Amino acid sequence: MSGIPHGSPKRLVIASRESRLAMWQAEHVRDRLLALYPDCEVSILGMTTLGDRVLDRALNEIGGKGLFIKELEVALLEGRADLAVHSLKDVPMELAPQFALPVIMPREDPRDAFVSGRFASLESMPAGARVGTSSLRRAAQVRHRFPGLEVLPLRGNVNTRLAKLDAGQYDAIILAAAGLKRLGLAERIRAIIPPDLSLPAAGQGALGIETLAGRNELAAWLAPLADPTTAAEVAAERAVSRVLGGSCRVPLAAWCVSEAGGGLKLVARVAAEDGSGMAEAVERSAGADLASAERIGEAAARSLLDQGAARWLGSS
Numbered sequence: 001m002s003g004i005p006h007g008s009p010k011r012l013v014i015a016s017r018e019s020r021l022a023m024w025q026a027e028h029v030r031d032r033l034l035a036l037y038p039d040c041e042v043s044i045l046g047m048t049t050l051g052d053r054v055l056d057r058a059l060n061e062i063g064g065k066g067l068f069i070k071e072l073e074v075a076l077l078e079g080r081a082d083l084a085v086h087s088l089k090d091v092p093m094e095l096a097p098q099f100a101l102p103v104i105m106p107r108e109d110p111r112d113a114f115v116s117g118r119f120a121s122l123e124s125m126p127a128g129a130r131v132g133t134s135s136l137r138r139a140a141q142v143r144h145r146f147p148g149l150e151v152l153p154l155r156g157n158v159n160t161r162l163a164k165l166d167a168g169q170y171d172a173i174i175l176a177a178a179g180l181k182r183l184g185l186a187e188r189i190r191a192i193i194p195p196d197l198s199l200p201a202a203g204q205g206a207l208g209i210e211t212l213a214g215r216n217e218l219a220a221w222l223a224p225l226a227d228p229t230t231a232a233e234v235a236a237e238r239a240v241s242r243v244l245g246g247s248c249r250v251p252l253a254a255w256c257v258s259e260a261g262g263g264l265k266l267v268a269r270v271a272a273e274d275g276s277g278m279a280e281a282v283e284r285s286a287g288a289d290l291a292s293a294e295r296i297g298e299a300a301a302r303s304l305l306d307q308g309a310a311r312w313l314g315s316s
Helices: 020-036 070-077 136-145 158-166 177-182 216-225 228-243 290-306
Strands: 011-017 041-047 083-087 099-104 112-115 130-133 150-153 172-176 207-212 252-258 264-271 278-285
Touching: 011 020, 011 070, 020 041, 020 083, 020 158, 020 177, 020 207, 020 216, 041 070, 070 083, 070 207, 099 216, 099 228, 112 177, 130 136, 130 158, 136 150, 136 252, 136 264, 136 278, 158 172, 172 177, 207 216, 228 252, 228 264, 228 290, 252 290, 264 290, 278 290
Parallel strands: 011 041, 011 083, 130 150, 130 172
Antiparallel strands: 083 207, 099 207, 112 172, 252 264, 264 278
16 A cells, blocks of 8 residues: 555544534544554544533634534543544634644535425525524525525534424524535435535535644554545635634635646635625636645635625624
């Protein structure tokens, strides 16, 4: 196996949140590692984070999506785990210096999914219909495109959110298509929402593996799990978010795709939380390397600022 360092790990511990989706992600990484290193003992350390425990308030009110990874990082620091698996959209744009993100894995469908037992799409919903989402990004875009809909907050894991929909608390909810597909719930997707209506979050659908910085042998063992194409795409998206101070407190969307000619196309969007305005930037690069990705991400951020997006970015 080219690219795999001499020797192989004897034991690896993966830190993961205990939600069903997070455990699927950790088990996916475990299975990939076992395929590479059949003699390695790979275990999962399940943990409940503050972001999982506090469900009565919006994420932007309690500190943002970084709350989903803090306890996992403590496990890395204390030596109780070697690596942590995250949904990349939950990972802050700037990691503390003691941590590294050496691997971005192949991306699942990054788009948003429309889930409803009553309606076929956002376009088919009548004025006053209730749409649930946990995301300021989704809420702002839906309010902008469909001002007659009532957009309501929605927290909890995927199954909890689906149960609230089934109980009639919402007429429809919006979830990440990737999570539903990974959990075997693709049949619940009534429609994939076109990106022109709801552009995905930076990193949506991608998995990142976090380790302590400086663990070079571990990074080399993990390297075969990396996907350079996804890494370049999400680097562009995360560059937009980093320049604009993006977090779950910012209604920011960014989606980068690799083009047939070998370059990258990035679309980025910032919207007013109440849907009253929106700015959009489109940037392309001839190359698909990380430097090109960073460059178009920063250019898109500057374009959004030139369009006045700063007024919608809040204090974060």
